[in-house]
Amino acid sequence: MNLDKVPEIIARYGADKTASLAILQDIQAEYHYLPRAALEVVARSLEVPLSHVYRMATFFRSFSLNPRGEYVVKVCLGTACHVRGGPAILDTMERELGIKAGDTSEDNKYTLEAVRCVGACALGPVVLVNEHPHGNMTRDEATKLIKQLSSQEGAVQAPEETPLPRASVDLTGVPRPGK
Numbered sequence: 001m002n003l004d005k006v007p008e009i010i011a012r013y014g015a016d017k018t019a020s021l022a023i024l025q026d027i028q029a030e031y032h033y034l035p036r037a038a039l040e041v042v043a044r045s046l047e048v049p050l051s052h053v054y055r056m057a058t059f060f061r062s063f064s065l066n067p068r069g070e071y072v073v074k075v076c077l078g079t080a081c082h083v084r085g086g087p088a089i090l091d092t093m094e095r096e097l098g099i100k101a102g103d104t105s106e107d108n109k110y111t112l113e114a115v116r117c118v119g120a121c122a123l124g125p126v127v128l129v130n131e132h133p134h135g136n137m138t139r140d141e142a143t144k145l146i147k148q149l150s151s152q153e154g155a156v157q158a159p160e161e162t163p164l165p166r167a168s169v170d171l172t173g174v175p176r177p178g179k
Ligand code: FES
Pocket: 076, 077, 078, 079, 080, 081, 082, 116, 117, 118, 119, 120, 121, 122, 124, 126
C-alpha cells in the first residue's frame, strides 16, 4: 500500500502531538481506514508510543482498523427506525450493493453496516452515508440513493443529505499523547 500521503498529512500539522486526532482523521479520510503501517509512521513522527496512537484509533467509532469502502453506508436498526421499516431498508441495501451488513464490496467502493440509534429517530428510518444523514427512507429511496452514489465517480459527498443537528464530539477521557 502506498502510504506517501501519511508524512504529508503529519507535516500539514507540523508533527504536533496535540494534533494527533486531526492527523488520524485525515488519514482515515484519505485511506478510508487506519492502516497499521500508517499508525506506526504517526507514532514515530510524533514521538509517542504506538500504544497511544492505537488507543486513540480504537476509541472513536468513526475510525476503522480494517479496510472500508469509499462510501460507508450505515442503516439504523435502532428501535424507532426498526418499527418504521429499517430492516426492509437494510434488505434493499444488501440487494442493491450485493453485500451483507458488515461487508465491504470487492471494488472497495461500499461498506455496509447495520447500526444502533444514530440520534435522529424522528426521521426514521435513517441511513448514513459517510456520516451524512438521509431520513424517511423507503425501499425506493434506498435504491435511488445507491444509484446516485454509483453514478458519482470518486465523489465522497452523498447526495440529498437530510439536515440534522450534529452532536459535538466529547473528548472527555481521550488518551492524550505523552500522558
Ligand atoms: S432509532 Fe434510528 S435514529 Fe434513533
